[in-house]
Amino acid sequence: MAKALTNLSGQGNVPPDEEEWRRLLTAKRTKRDADGNPVPTRSRRMRIALRTATGVLVMTALGNLVVAMVAPGDSLLSQKFWHTSSSTGSDHAAPSSPAKPAPETLEATAGWCCRVAVVTSSVGYYVPGSAADLTAAVTHRTSLTPAGVAIVEIPLQTTGIDAITVSAPQVIMRSRKPNVTTGVIGILALGGQGSGTVSQYETDLDSAAPVTVPFSPGGGQNSAGGPPQYYYVTNTNPAVLLLAVRDSGCDCTFDVKVSWQTDGHEASEVLTDNGRDFHIVGSAGLPWYTGGVYGTTFTRVTSPTFPADWAH
Numbered sequence: 001m002a003k004a005l006t007n008l009s010g011q012g013n014v015p016p017d018e019e020e021w022r023r024l025l026t027a028k029r030t031k032r033d034a035d036g037n038p039v040p041t042r043s044r045r046m047r048i049a050l051r052t053a054t055g056v057l058v059m060t061a062l063g064n065l066v067v068a069m070v071a072p073g074d075s076l077l078s079q080k081f082w083h084t085s086s087s088t089g090s091d092h093a094a095p096s097s098p099a100k101p102a103p104e105t106l107e108a109t110a111g112w113c114c115r116v117a118v119v120t121s122s123v124g125y126y127v128p129g130s131a132a133d134l135t136a137a138v139t140h141r142t143s144l145t146p147a148g149v150a151i152v153e154i155p156l157q158t159t160g161i162d163a164i165t166v167s168a169p170q171v172i173m174r175s176r177k178p179n180v181t182t183g184v185i186g187i188l189a190l191g192g193q194g195s196g197t198v199s200q201y202e203t204d205l206d207s208a209a210p211v212t213v214p215f216s217p218g219g220g221q222n223s224a225g226g227p228p229q230y231y232y233v234t235n236t237n238p239a240v241l242l243l244a245v246r247d248s249g250c251d252c253t254f255d256v257k258v259s260w261q262t263d264g265h266e267a268s269e270v271l272t273d274n275g276r277d278f279h280i281v282g283s284a285g286l287p288w289y290t291g292g293v294y295g296t297t298f299t300r301v302t303s304p305t306f307p308a309d310w311a312h
Contacts, residue, residue, distance in 0.1 A: 104160040106233065106260045110271035112278075113151035117198045117240045119190040124148035124288070126281045128183040131289050131298050138186065147185045148248070148283030152256055154241040154271065156233045163232040166260040169243050171203050171210045172270060174253040179282040186298060187290040199231070202244035205252050205280070215244055233260075248284045253277035 113119055126147035127134045137144055158164050200215035233239050243256065255277055259268040272278070289298035 104158050104162050104164060104262050105267065106164050106166060106258070106262075106269070107157040107159065108154060108258050108269060108271060110152055110154045110256050110278075111273060112146060113153040113242060114190055115153060116155050117153060117242060119151065119198075119242065121151065121244075122187050122189045122290075123150050124185045124187050124283060126180070126183055126185050126286070128180075131184055131287075131300075134184050134186045134289060134298055138188070144186075146245075146278075146280045147286070148187075148246075148281075148288075150245050150247075150280050151190065152243040152245060152278065154243065154256065154258065156231070156239040156241065156258070158233055158235050158238075161234055161236065162262070163234050163237075164260050164262045166231045166233050166239070166258060168201055168212050168229050169241055170212050170257045170259075171205070171243075171245075172255045172257050173205070173210065174255060174277045176205075177251040179249050179251050179284060181285060183286060185283055185286050185288045187288055187301065198240045198242050200242040200244065202246065205245060205247040205254065206249055206282075210254075212243065215242075245278075245280060247280045247282045249282045251281050253279050 113123070124147040125134075125137075125144035127137050127144060136142075152169075154169055156166055201212045202215045203210045203212045231239050231241075241258075245254075256271045257268055258271065259266065261267075288301040290301050291298045
């Protein structure tokens with residue numbers, strides 16, 4: 001190119017012709033080494049191809065990086081991205097609605113009558129031995145085993161103001177043995193310590209599969225009339241169920257099951273006698289005595305027949 005410029009300067013003010021311009025431009029684009037020799041260069045087409053290939057590689061790498069960050073996975077980069085995004089999003093998330101309260105439930109207990117209700121009926125208690133042993137047991141308030149006829153008291157309450165539908169209590173038999181053959185039964189009147197309306201049912205343990213039916217004061221089971229089969233119970237409207245249990249010929253144990261519905265859910269609970277099965281003996285084959293209250297002595301009962309006359 002230095003030679004070309006020398007030739008140009010020797011021509012004075014004469015402008016270079018077209019061929020001279022082409023030669024000058026070609027010499028300007030040609031790269032030379034330290035000795036002035038031309039250095040081979042890539043063609044424009046090759047340079048464009050290289051740039052295109054490089055761009056493709058760069059875009060592919062960037063795409064893979066974005067996918068690795070956005071798609072949930074096990075990579076550290078993905079976990080870091082999602083942790084950051086979740087933390088950032090939670091700062092601006094709408095407050096969550098309060099948790100729905102747990103469904104109300106029934107609070108029920110069971111025990112031999114009576115602690116809550118006032119009952120004017122009579123029931124039987126068994127004592128091994130004679131009438132004198134019966135008098136001592138009643139006087140000293142020692143443990144007496146229900147016999148012939150007994151009443152289970154079932155107070156019902158709920159945990160809230162919404163009504164819970166409760167069905168009639170059912171009996172679950174636990175054991176059935178031959179009845180005792182010695183001892184005596186005392187017929188005692190119940191009084192109770194509470195007040196209020198009660199609903200009364202009865203069941204006969206002499207049946208192979210005892211069922212619960214509304215109470216019939218005249219004795220025997222009666223499915224007509226009586227209390228309803230379902231109750232609506234709340235914490236401001238509790239209920240007390242009384243279950244009269246008749247037993248003539250077996251030494252039996254049983255529990256009581258109550259079932260209810262609340263908020264579309266069904267539930268049930270098996271009630272025991274303070275953690276033990278309810279225990280009752282039959283009245284058949286044993287002598288019956290009445291009295292023994294307020295200092296009176298027990299006298300033998302021959303008529304009317306117990307337990308048919310137990311409720312007056």
